[in-house]
Amino acid sequence: METLNGIDIQPKEELNFDEMAEDDANSNGDDDDTADTAWFPIKISDLDNFQKVYMAGTDLDADHPGFKDPKYRKRRKLFAEIAICFKQGQTIPRIKYTPEEIETWGKVFNELKRIHDRYASAEYKQNFRELEKEAGYRADNIPQLEDISVYLKKKTGFQIRPVAGYLSPRDFLAGLAFRVFHCTQYIRHSSDPFYTPEPDCVHEIMGHMPMLADPSFAQFSQEIGMASLGASEDDVKKLANCYFFTVEFGLCVENDELKIYGAGLLSSAAELKHVVNGIRAGQICLQKFNVEDVCNTECVVTSYQKRYFFNESIEEAKMELRNLAASIKKPFELRYNPYTQTVQTLSSGGKILDIAKQIKGDVFLIANAIKKIQGNENENDSDVDFDQICQFLDVQKM
Numbered sequence: 462m463e464t465l466n467g468i469d470i471q472p473k474e475e476l477n478f479d480e481m482a483e484d485d486a487n488s489n490g491d492d493d494d495t496a497d498t499a500w501f502p503i504k505i506s507d508l509d510n511f512q513k514v515y516m517a518g519t520d521l522d523a524d525h526p527g528f529k530d531p532k533y534r535k536r537r538k539l540f541a542e543i544a545i546c547f548k549q550g551q552t553i554p555r556i557k558y559t560p561e562e563i564e565t566w567g568k569v570f571n572e573l574k575r576i577h578d579r580y581a582s583a584e585y586k587q588n589f590r591e592l593e594k595e596a597g598y599r600a601d602n603i604p605q606l607e608d609i610s611v612y613l614k615k616k617t618g619f620q621i622r623p624v625a626g627y628l629s630p631r632d633f634l635a636g637l638a639f640r641v642f643h644c645t646q647y648i649r650h651s652s653d654p655f656y657t658p659e660p661d662c663v664h665e666i667m668g669h670m671p672m673l674a675d676p677s678f679a680q681f682s683q684e685i686g687m688a689s690l691g692a693s694e695d696d697v698k699k700l701a702n703c704y705f706f707t708v709e710f711g712l713c714v715e716n717d718e719l720k721i722y723g724a725g726l727l728s729s730a731a732e733l734k735h736v737v738n739g740i741r742a743g744q745i746c747l748q749k750f751n752v753e754d755v756c757n758t759e760c761v762v763t764s765y766q767k768r769y770f771f772n773e774s775i776e777e778a779k780m781e782l783r784n785l786a787a788s789i790k791k792p793f794e795l796r797y798n799p800y801t802q803t804v805q806t807l808s809s810g811g812k813i814l815d816i817a818k819q820i821k822g823d824v825f826l827i828a829n830a831i832k833k834i835q836g837n838e839n840e841n842d843s844d845v846d847f848d849q850i851c852q853f854l855d856v857q858k859m
């Protein structure tokens with residue numbers, strides 16, 4: 462095991478989930494329902510144990526643009542230390558970015574913003590405007606992760622956690638289960654502003670953050686994460702593919718036009734143009750999202766994708782994902798409790814009954830709300846079919 466200023470960095474290859482389960486036996490409290498599955502976090506603070514990264518910014522590949530730049534490598538070490546020392550619940554340290562870093566950011570920001578206006582989804586653009594007002598999204602300012610995290614918490618309950626480098630798909634998806642998004646804080650090397658061989662803050666801030674402020678998209682992201690907890694390696698790979706071809710490279714239909722919501726495209730001007738031009742010329746493979754094809758499509762990380770997928774809506778993608786999640790073999794179902802920020806195992810009749818009681822309270826609330834809205838003669842909510850809602854929830858209109 463190598464160390465970084467006294468902090469242990471364990472290469473991912475050495476990780477052994479059985480050992481981790483032993484190490485973290487106490488983190489599952491007295492609930493032994495999960496004993497037969499791969500270890501997974503039960504409470505949000507368990508994510509502190511998931512910070513095992515492939516590389517921590519000190520270990521750049523020889524073809525990385527910053528490989529021969531000692532100043533850049535020293536800077537990356539600082540970002541790695543911040544991420545590795547971070548504990549759940551702490552404030553994310555603010556970074557004083559250098560003029561060189563801000564210049565790199567500004568070049569990409571201006572180019573991306575220009576093409577987003579035309580091709581990004583409506584949800585993305587709406588939330589981007591809010592981030593400009595609330596989190597300092599500007600060409601001459603790299604937004605602070607803490608400010609974005611505060612904004613996301615207000616919008617969807619998502620929060621950011623700084624990360625030193627690549628996490629395994631299992632660890633990354635586990636964070637989503639708790640509405641925690643692992644986010645890099647360093648920026649790409651200034652010699653090549655429009656290229657990065659790894660996720661950086663441009664990718665995260667310009668690509669991911671605006672969509673995480675959308676409630677439906679946030680729920681979709683969390684459901685992928687929940688499905689991954691305790692799943693086999695094969696199933697985690699399928700879920701990672703679903704994540705990749707939606708959250709990273711997904712397209713959607715908006716007023717009969719294709720729009721983009723995937724962060725990998727929204728943070729790469731070159732690939733975004735490749736997709737747009739390819740669609741116009743009929744030269745890229747674009748197909749409707751379906752789990753079977755998505756799971757059998759290779760995720761390319763060093764070049765453009767060979768195939769892209771679109772959804773009619775996020776709700777449609779959710780239904781596909783739920784079918785996949787239902788096919789994953791686990792001895793119990795899991796549910797997230799946002800009040801305690803813990804994952805509950807629905808492994809007994811008593812536990813299921815507790816959840817049913819909570820849901821009954823919500824259903825009563827909905828029935829009562831419908832009654833009040835329909836009793837208000839001034840209310841003109843003709844877009845909503847209340848009979849359909851009642852039928853869906855199997856409740857009587859009052």
Ligand SMILES: [Fe+2]
Binds near residue numbers: 664
């Ligand atoms: Fe990403």
